[in-house]
Amino acid sequence: MLQERTIRIIGIDPGLRRTGWGVVETVGNSLRFVASGTVTSDNKLDLATRLRQLHDGLTDVLRGFEPDEAAVEQTFVNKDAVATLKLGQARGIAMLVPSLAGLPVAEYAPNAVKKAVIGVGHGEKAQIHMMVKVLMPKATFDTDDAADALAIAICHTHHRQSAQARAAYANL
Numbered sequence: 001m002l003q004e005r006t007i008r009i010i011g012i013d014p015g016l017r018r019t020g021w022g023v024v025e026t027v028g029n030s031l032r033f034v035a036s037g038t039v040t041s042d043n044k045l046d047l048a049t050r051l052r053q054l055h056d057g058l059t060d061v062l063r064g065f066e067p068d069e070a071a072v073e074q075t076f077v078n079k080d081a082v083a084t085l086k087l088g089q090a091r092g093i094a095m096l097v098p099s100l101a102g103l104p105v106a107e108y109a110p111n112a113v114k115k116a117v118i119g120v121g122h123g124e125k126a127q128i129h130m131m132v133k134v135l136m137p138k139a140t141f142d143t144d145d146a147a148d149a150l151a152i153a154i155c156h157t158h159h160r161q162s163a164q165a166r167a168a169y170a171n172l
Contacts, residue, residue: 004028007160010067010103011153012058013145014075014094016086017043019054020145023065024136024153031157033136035065036146047086051093058097070098071106071156073113073148108155113148116155 006027013020022036039057041050072094075087098105111121117131129147132139135154141147 007069007157008034008065008067009069009071009153009156009160010062010065010098011149011151011156012070012072012094012098013148013152014072014087014091015145016041016050016054016090018143018145019058019090019094020141020143020147020149021058021061022139022141022146022150022153023061023067024150024157026157031136031154033139033150036139036141036150037061038143038146047089051089054090054093055097058094059101062097062101062103067098067103069106069156069160070103071108071152072098073152074107074109076110106156106159108152108159112159113151113155116158117151 004027006025008023008025011022017040019039020036021039023034025032025034039054039061041053043050072091075084075091078084095105114123114128115121117135118127125144128151132147132150132154136150139150141150
């Protein structure tokens with residue numbers, strides 16, 4: 001019997017002020033919390049420096065935890081075009097860093113993350129955080145961004161399994 005391989009996944013919740021990250025491990029259907037945290041940028045500095053702070057912080061996280069795959073939340077468009085553009089730039093860093101490390105990077109809409117974690121596509125942050133704790137009782141997170149990043153990683157564990165199953169079925 002083949003032993004299933006442990007896959008380490010980093011979920012990233014991009015933001016210019018705070019970018020949350022959460023690392024989980026999955027073997028088959030089991031899920032284990034590894035770590036979570038938040039990379040911050042100094043809002044008194046220029047945009048390029050802030051983006052570099054996010055880049056360097058995420059690079060350090062990837063070096064420290066050596067994930068196999070990454071998942072990033074897609075951003076939504078809000079009423080402030082300037083804020084949306086800045087968030088998009090932070091999201092670019094969130095996708096670039098794992099890609100530069102050679103990781104496959106999946107993207108998930110916020111509603112897909114909520115559906116994977118709480119069962120419906122709409123819900124409050126408190127519901128998401130509670131379900132993260134139910135799914136991984138040892139999980140700790142210092143910010144909402146870190147909790148959201150763990151939810152993104154959990155979402156990826158659900159979707160990657162179904163994608164593998166579809167691929168296996170197609171090869172029969």
